[in-house]
Amino acid sequence: MHSKLNRRDFLKTTASAALAIATAGKALAARSKKRPNIVIILSDDQGFGDLSVHGNTNLSTPNIDSIVRDGAIFDRFYVCPVCAPTRAEFLTGRYHGRTGVHGVSTGAERMNTDEKTIADTFKAAGYATGAFGKWHNGTQYPYHPNARGFDEYYGFCSGHWGHYFDPILEHNGQIVRGKGYITDDLTNKAMAFIEQNKNKPFFCYIPYNTPHSPFQVPDRFYEKFKNVEIKMRNRDQKLEEIDKTRAALAMCENIDWNVGRVLQKLDDLSLADNTIVIYFADNGPNSWRWNDGMKGKKGATDEGGVRVPCMIRWPGRIKPGTKIPQISGAIDFLPTLADMAQISVISSKKLDGKSLKPLLLGTARNWPGRMIFSQQKSSTVSVRTQRYRLDSKNALFDMKNDPGQYKNIAKDKPEIAAKLSKAVEKFKQEVPRSADDDRPFTVGYPQFPSTILPARDGVASGNVERSAKAPNCSFFTNWTNTKDRITWDIEIANSGNYNAQIYYACPKKDVGSTFELSFNKNNIKGKVTEPHDPPLVGKEFDRVDRGSESYIKDFLPLDLGTVRLKKGRGLLTLKALDIPGNQVMEVHSIILTLL
Numbered sequence: 001m002h003s004k005l006n007r008r009d010f011l012k013t014t015a016s017a018a019l020a021i022a023t024a025g026k027a028l029a030a031r032s033k034k035r036p037n038i039v040i041i042l043s044d045d046q047g048f049g050d051l052s053v054h055g056n057t058n059l060s061t062p063n064i065d066s067i068v069r070d071g072a073i074f075d076r077f078y079v080c081p082v083c084a085p086t087r088a089e090f091l092t093g094r095y096h097g098r099t100g101v102h103g104v105s106t107g108a109e110r111m112n113t114d115e116k117t118i119a120d121t122f123k124a125a126g127y128a129t130g131a132f133g134k135w136h137n138g139t140q141y142p143y144h145p146n147a148r149g150f151d152e153y154y155g156f157c158s159g160h161w162g163h164y165f166d167p168i169l170e171h172n173g174q175i176v177r178g179k180g181y182i183t184d185d186l187t188n189k190a191m192a193f194i195e196q197n198k199n200k201p202f203f204c205y206i207p208y209n210t211p212h213s214p215f216q217v218p219d220r221f222y223e224k225f226k227n228v229e230i231k232m233r234n235r236d237q238k239l240e241e242i243d244k245t246r247a248a249l250a251m252c253e254n255i256d257w258n259v260g261r262v263l264q265k266l267d268d269l270s271l272a273d274n275t276i277v278i279y280f281a282d283n284g285p286n287s288w289r290w291n292d293g294m295k296g297k298k299g300a301t302d303e304g305g306v307r308v309p310c311m312i313r314w315p316g317r318i319k320p321g322t323k324i325p326q327i328s329g330a331i332d333f334l335p336t337l338a339d340m341a342q343i344s345v346i347s348s349k350k351l352d353g354k355s356l357k358p359l360l361l362g363t364a365r366n367w368p369g370r371m372i373f374s375q376q377k378s379s380t381v382s383v384r385t386q387r388y389r390l391d392s393k394n395a396l397f398d399m400k401n402d403p404g405q406y407k408n409i410a411k412d413k414p415e416i417a418a419k420l421s422k423a424v425e426k427f428k429q430e431v432p433r434s435a436d437d438d439r440p441f442t443v444g445y446p447q448f449p450s451t452i453l454p455a456r457d458g459v460a461s462g463n464v465e466r467s468a469k470a471p472n473c474s475f476f477t478n479w480t481n482t483k484d485r486i487t488w489d490i491e492i493a494n495s496g497n498y499n500a501q502i503y504y505a506c507p508k509k510d511v512g513s514t515f516e517l518s519f520n521k522n523n524i525k526g527k528v529t530e531p532h533d534p535p536l537v538g539k540e541f542d543r544v545d546r547g548s549e550s551y552i553k554d555f556l557p558l559d560l561g562t563v564r565l566k567k568g569r570g571l572l573t574l575k576a577l578d579i580p581g582n583q584v585m586e587v588h589s590i591i592l593t594l595l
Helices: 007-033 062-070 083-092 118-124 182-196 242-268 330-341 357-361 414-430
Strands: 037-044 072-074 128-134 152-156 168-171 174-177 202-211 275-281 310-313 322-324 372-375 381-384 388-390 396-398 441-443 450-454 459-461 485-492 496-505 514-519 522-527 556-565 568-578 586-594
Touching: 037 083, 037 242, 037 330, 062 242, 062 275, 062 310, 083 118, 083 330, 118 128, 118 202, 118 330, 128 182, 152 182, 152 202, 182 202, 182 242, 202 242, 242 275, 275 330, 322 357, 330 357, 372 414, 381 414, 388 414, 396 414, 441 450, 514 556, 522 556, 568 586
Parallel strands: 037 202, 037 275, 072 322, 128 152, 128 202, 441 485
Antiparallel strands: 072 310, 152 168, 168 174, 275 310, 372 381, 381 388, 388 396, 450 586, 459 485, 485 568, 496 556, 496 586, 514 522, 514 568
């Protein structure tokens, strides 16, 4: 039996319903206007072919593949032939030659300080910003990630790290000890950042340093590949080193496991629906292995050196299973993500990238053709259009009918070859990449008082040698003569008192050397009084010989005390005063802290 509503009750009930609907509508509108979180995962030296989603049956990467299933895949996505330039292009939306980056070590990897990064843009829009992993665009402030828009930084700033288990890392400029395998550790810190900022928009950048050498990976991932037959091989099997392939595949499966952990964390925190997730790599594979038949690997401007995996998901916005055939690249991330988040890019410099939002959301009409340039050295440039690639030797390839770059058709298509050659010459003039780099290493900023000056950035003379040919992650050794020198070209930003530390190693039999650290007219003397002779670490964990890369040691800080340093540029110099043994010490780095 139904009771009847009088007119007053009816109006009251109707008003309540209307209010409820209006409130729900406002809540929905608020949710729809809420800016998306951003998670960007970058792998290091992982080729296009190192994922099962691209057809490689040698390994399984279900978590990375799921981003494609739930979102979009970029079929023709381009980066640089090596690490630091790609990172600069991702961070700035500009070709790396414009940013001051022209190499991967000894200061060549630094972005000019007048560049604004993608993190600067998102921080200005109110986002919490964090980076967890390999930075590789400058170590000293203001090149350090904490000066480039990232509130939180955990990882290492060099381009290469010598040991992946319980490694020495840094947290916002302070030296710390990592816990466990490095990729797992970086993921733990990134997930903690996500959880800490779950109630506000965040920009989380996770630049892993694997599968970059040294080829180290936990047993539970390596055992699967240890003795397995590698069925899918590089197109030139004589070049492939199977042990490297096995190790790299194991490292890629470890990355996939960690990607799964990040995705699960977003689910657990109910953040997945409002989070854009991107996964991409920084250059071609670091060894000859299956790469979908493409020519070249890391270091080459051919297709196999610069075409990499890239996928993105944004639930409810990007249609699952979307495939983007149009060419695109790392230079496009800044304008694309700013467009998606509806925020303004704060850089006043011209961007080379363009927003891919219309392609991703299916609203593009008559997408214009474009050219994407790949540069390794100042004279080594190739250019890609949707159909063709002109390589660095002016050979032209039809990438639709000849994706492996086997047949040079420059004589068959002279007009196209001439057009692209002209475009390359114009690019070289507009985007010079000079190795003439006179920038000093910067020291002495109150907002970042401790400055690390690693051996990588120093210059040795006399008998002093690096621990390996590759500067990244090296240390100085064979310091045996009072005429020997180790110098750093630095610029002190602020006059003041500085605490000086040297991270050193010295066997007991060589203890007792005295030395001087000087800068212009100021100096401080020190003496090696305590032995510290740790073993080299890394070889026992390597799955493959590391070649020219250095093994590492756990160096000990030797406190020299306080020295007065005046503002200005000069050489920070280490020289020996007395050497009673065979050597002074081995030197990993100097740390200067403004007091």
